[in-house]
Amino acid sequence: MSPRTPTSSSEAPALTGATQRGKGRPAPQARKKAVSKAPAAEGAGNRRADIMRAAADTFYRKGYDGTTTQDIADAVGMLKGSLYYYIKAKEDLLYEIIDEVHMTLAKNLDLIAAMDGDPLPRIWALVHQNVMVNAGNLVNSGVFFRDFGALTGKRRNHILELRDKGDAVMRELIHEGQEAGAVRADVDPKIAATGINTMCNALYHWYKPEGELTPDAVARSYADLAVAGLSTSARLVTRARKAALAARERAAALSGT
Numbered sequence: 001m002s003p004r005t006p007t008s009s010s011e012a013p014a015l016t017g018a019t020q021r022g023k024g025r026p027a028p029q030a031r032k033k034a035v036s037k038a039p040a041a042e043g044a045g046n047r048r049a050d051i052m053r054a055a056a057d058t059f060y061r062k063g064y065d066g067t068t069t070q071d072i073a074d075a076v077g078m079l080k081g082s083l084y085y086y087i088k089a090k091e092d093l094l095y096e097i098i099d100e101v102h103m104t105l106a107k108n109l110d111l112i113a114a115m116d117g118d119p120l121p122r123i124w125a126l127v128h129q130n131v132m133v134n135a136g137n138l139v140n141s142g143v144f145f146r147d148f149g150a151l152t153g154k155r156r157n158h159i160l161e162l163r164d165k166g167d168a169v170m171r172e173l174i175h176e177g178q179e180a181g182a183v184r185a186d187v188d189p190k191i192a193a194t195g196i197n198t199m200c201n202a203l204y205h206w207y208k209p210e211g212e213l214t215p216d217a218v219a220r221s222y223a224d225l226a227v228a229g230l231s232t233s234a235r236l237v238t239r240a241r242k243a244a245l246a247a248r249e250r251a252a253a254l255s256g257t
Helices: 029-035 044-062 069-076 090-114 119-136 138-150 153-179 189-201 215-230 235-255
Strands: none
Touching (some): 044 069, 044 138, 090 138, 090 153, 090 235, 119 215, 119 235, 153 189, 189 215, 215 235
């Protein structure tokens, strides 16, 4: 997760977060079963899907910089030269993995924009949605937040655009809450937005899909924590949770999702 980008207040893409780039970590058990030595598949589409899964898991375990195309070819069970039938460079795989998460997080912003009601319920819903995405797709999200800095040129700029948009949405919701008297006046919207988004995006550091905690349990706890840290009254947390769930259902019904 390390290169820093001075063009925005936060350091991680897509709803911010403290991006670090390390040596990687073992893939969760739930994902390992899906990609260890991907079997040969009929058709180029299936074969490419095998390659994408293998690349995601290898990047997650070893880090993007620590992964070679030979590693990915070995994981799929093909010759390195054959891999280049499907890609031009290793970065193609990284971008496709990251862009998939990028598009899902962008849909979260669209859903929040479609929600009615006060800002605190929308903050609750946004945190909940983002945690659900990250917990439910831990490997790809981990690669996204840790290794996005390896992208170059237009690809990198494309991802940073969502990071900036997510930052702005959270800051604006906090500012709206202050104007409505629901968020404490002493809260700095920029710092608070960065902290909340970082909390959501760092989930891959500790969450284990095979553990006792469900994604929804974690998402609700994070959303409650975010609202509790902002609100002027403790009773607003329960009120925001109920309103968020109801408003999100209405917005989802209207958008057909």
